[in-house]
Amino acid sequence: MAAGLTLLTGCGEAPSAGRSDAKPAPRSSHASPTTPGPHGSPTPARTPHRPRPELPRGGRELFPRYRMVGFCGLPGAAALGRLGTGDPAERADEIEKTARRFAAGREPLPVLELLAVVANSTPGPDGTYRSRTPAATIARFHRLARRRRAMLLLNVQPGRAAVLDEVKALREWLVHPDVGVALDPEWEMGPGAIPGDSYGRTDGHELTSVARYLSGLVEAHDLPEKPLVFHQVATSVVREQSALRPQPGVALIKSADGIGSPGLKRGTWKRLVRELPDGLHTGFKLFYEEDAQGGSHLMTPNEVLALRPQPEYVMYE
Numbered sequence: 001m002a003a004g005l006t007l008l009t010g011c012g013e014a015p016s017a018g019r020s021d022a023k024p025a026p027r028s029s030h031a032s033p034t035t036p037g038p039h040g041s042p043t044p045a046r047t048p049h050r051p052r053p054e055l056p057r058g059g060r061e062l063f064p065r066y067r068m069v070g071f072c073g074l075p076g077a078a079a080l081g082r083l084g085t086g087d088p089a090e091r092a093d094e095i096e097k098t099a100r101r102f103a104a105g106r107e108p109l110p111v112l113e114l115l116a117v118v119a120n121s122t123p124g125p126d127g128t129y130r131s132r133t134p135a136a137t138i139a140r141f142h143r144l145a146r147r148r149r150a151m152l153l154l155n156v157q158p159g160r161a162a163v164l165d166e167v168k169a170l171r172e173w174l175v176h177p178d179v180g181v182a183l184d185p186e187w188e189m190g191p192g193a194i195p196g197d198s199y200g201r202t203d204g205h206e207l208t209s210v211a212r213y214l215s216g217l218v219e220a221h222d223l224p225e226k227p228l229v230f231h232q233v234a235t236s237v238v239r240e241q242s243a244l245r246p247q248p249g250v251a252l253i254k255s256a257d258g259i260g261s262p263g264l265k266r267g268t269w270k271r272l273v274r275e276l277p278d279g280l281h282t283g284f285k286l287f288y289e290e291d292a293q294g295g296s297h298l299m300t301p302n303e304v305l306a307l308r309p310q311p312e313y314v315m316y317e
Contacts, residue, residue: 053177053223056149057109060224062251063281068227068313069099070111072155072182075137080115081317082288088141092148101301102314110150113229113315114141117166119157119187119195129195130159130166138173145178152179153229157187159195163202167210174217180227181214183207186237186257199236204243204277211247218249225251229283229313232272233257246279253313255283261296262303269307276309283313 054060062068071091073081083091092112099108116133123129138154145152154173156166163183173179185202187195207230214226228250232238238254246252254276258268273282284304292298304314 053221055109055224056145056151056178057107062109062225062227063312065107066109066312067099067102067104067106068109068111068151068253068283069095069102069315070113070151070153070313071095071316072113072115073317074115074118074133077115080118081113083112083114088144092144092150095150096148098316102305104301104305104310110148111153111313111315112141112145112150113153113155113182114138115157116154116170117156117158117161119159119184119189121194121196123160128159128161129189130157130161132166132169135172138170142173142176142179150178151227153182153227154179155182155184157184157195158189159187160189160191160193163188163206164209164213167213171217174214174226175221175223177223180229181210182227182229182231182255183210184231186231186233199234201237201239202230203239204241204245207238207252208243208245208247211245211250211252214250215247223249225249227251227253227313229253229255231255231257231283231285233268235271241277244277244280246277251281252279253281253283255285255313255315256311257285259287259290261291261294262299265291265299266307273309281312282309283315284311286314286316288316 055062059065071081071083073083073085075084078085095110099110102108116138118131120129120131124131142152154170156163158166167181186199188200188202189195193200211228214228217223218226226249230238232254254272256269256272258265269284284307286299288298304311
């Protein structure tokens, strides 16, 4: 992380005052040939007869074939999530085992949700209240995802930066078939707002603009369906949801955020999935430590799978 910037806690965890809302496997035979790219990241080889790129475990559509299950985090910042603790290869093993517990008739697809843009409580040199994860770190996790036939999601907490600009800055990774985007709009701050003091927000128009950009990459590079997750801790975080428009080649996933007991989390879930727009998939976020505080317990896979609609992406912090 850039020197002098102060990281905030959580892959989308906002200040506690707002929490009343409850917040090497073998390579696939379908994998496309690659050549080394920038920062050591594999780049699809450009040959006239290469197979069409596929998802890490085959096929070109995420749902209903797969259920995505993963950890979020950033190396060297344990407070930001489980993915950033210990040995990344061991975390990948743990994700694989956890994903199998959520299969329930679907194929498990492990996910590494790496914080690629992190909101900060200080403005930094450019005044954006965000810092970008070094390309070498993203490359390292992309290689790990490739080895484990997993999906890499690049999480964006934009601070005061423009979210679409931050997504476009990740283009060198997004042109790969195994890389998607996760947005944390509670860390998207307006003028004068400071991350951590209050919730940020987005709206359906902005989410559509990001989906449209990803759709353009999918079309230009003949990529398989690309996930676009947006984590939502409260109804106020996503305005004008009815303006959200699905785009070709992009799987839109609304992930219910929020810390709390199973009862509180179910309540948040019901509020957030009410009147879902057509074409929107659902996700659910769990917190290993915070959800189990105060005599409560972390929801089990069976409890999560009992939610309706059934989450298609389950993420642990």
